[in-house]
Amino acid sequence: MKATDARSLHGQVVRELGTRIVSGELKPGDVLPREDALAESMQVSRNALREALKVLSAKGLIEARPKTGTRIRPRDAWNQLDADVLSWRCATMPTDDFIEKLGEMREIIEPAAAAAAARRRTQTQLARIDTAYRQMEAARDTSEWAVADLSFHNAVLQATGNEMMISLFTVIESVLGMFFVLSAQTAGDFKYSLPHHHKVLDAIRRNQPEVARKAMQAMITDSRANLEKRRKKGVRKAS
Amino acid sequence: MKATDARSLHGQVVRELGTRIVSGELKPGDVLPREDALAESMQVSRNALREALKVLSAKGLIEARPKTGTRIRPRDAWNQLDADVLSWRCATMPTDDFIEKLGEMREIIEPAAAAAAARRRTQTQLARIDTAYRQMEAARDTSEWAVADLSFHNAVLQATGNEMMISLFTVIESVLGMFFVLSAQTAGDFKYSLPHHHKVLDAIRRNQPEVARKAMQAMITDSRANLEKRRKKGVRKAS
DNA sequence: TCGATGCCTTTGTATGATAAATTTTGCTGG
DNA sequence: CCAGCAAAATTTATCATACAAAGGCATCGA
16 A cells, blocks of 8 residues: 655666656657666666566556567556555656546445445454544544545445455545545535435445445535546646 | 566466465465575576566565565455456455355446446447447357357446556456356357346447446346356356 | 577666765754 | 664665577578
């Protein structure tokens, strides 16, 4: 769940090349310069560069072969659910299209997760969701709200007990991240979704899967509509 | 989507250490031997080892810090949707619990994907699904059926046009892989799910999202029941 | 024209050395 | 005896260089 360490040198190289690829500055099919040349141009040893290339290769962004060189792989080979890839996309390409897709993913994942959580949550897991909810209640600004909100949705995913579901938190994280950015300007009633969260919490507490699913579904539908509204109001080049 | 190349040396190291970690032979919290010692014990250079460690680190399996050493991260930090991690789990830990979770994921993803595909598929994408269906029809043995089945479900995911959905194909791949292994013994009517697939194809062709969703849902429910049945019949230690 | 063989470029692997970071230890002063 | 700071030791991080292997390209021959 943790992004690659940006402090280390090869971490910086990963981030640099990764963003260049994801942003489209380096297109699929392009071949990178030779390793020693690229290493020199980035002011790192070939060794550090190679470690970075291996990481990018693990994310499906590139592929290296002797003699042929290292080339960018097609977009559908990328590990689109990787935490770094998602964050790089969010950082460089907040197109309407991408936001829409993120919302779609969320709408698939979270209601199902809420239902599963209502079915199988342990006492401890419920307590964690409850704690997050209270922190949302107590939040005094958008920043506090943001971390509490993330905690809430993370706790719901945790309560499913399905580790693959939990790994999908990276997607939810991206969605909420975009939302917070876009709603930072209109800092008015940032707690408006509290009732929705309460319904979800309550349904999970009472072990009512279908109620939890519907409540979560309603919350997300509302959230997407809200996002759409703010996006239209906000400053944008293309109409 | 492609697993790490096992031909290269560091690829072998990744696989070796990865399976040892995922299988539980190396437990979370354990610290690996020092890099030079580990490199020597695995008969590779420290360089190749480090590249492997970086890849495992990118998958969230390990974390390295100076002086402290390299240690196995807790399971919920692992990138459970990574193609390699999934395949290593399938190879070493086909517990009932894990199969159940895979089925749950599939039941969440595929109906939603079918609905989205029915809504947005292009002509070309539909053609690809159709082609896969015909290959399933024409399959003469379980092996041919397996590749065609994978093609079909992959084509449906592709037709959603959502790249994150497409990346989830790794999960479906794992589920079907397990299914094929378990159903290899009873090679009787391997085409029994053909009508289900036809309904899905038809609904997607006619742009009927809810019909497609229900058809896919029915297919998966049936598939899970079937898997459960075979699993009980099969040779197992624990009842 | 086709095919095989040798060369050449690029990634893959190995080795040794130095830097940086962090924990531990030990020293000093109160 | 304890607190706090400084030095040391250990481990990863980075660098530099050399050689091996693989894959394409050209050349040469039939």
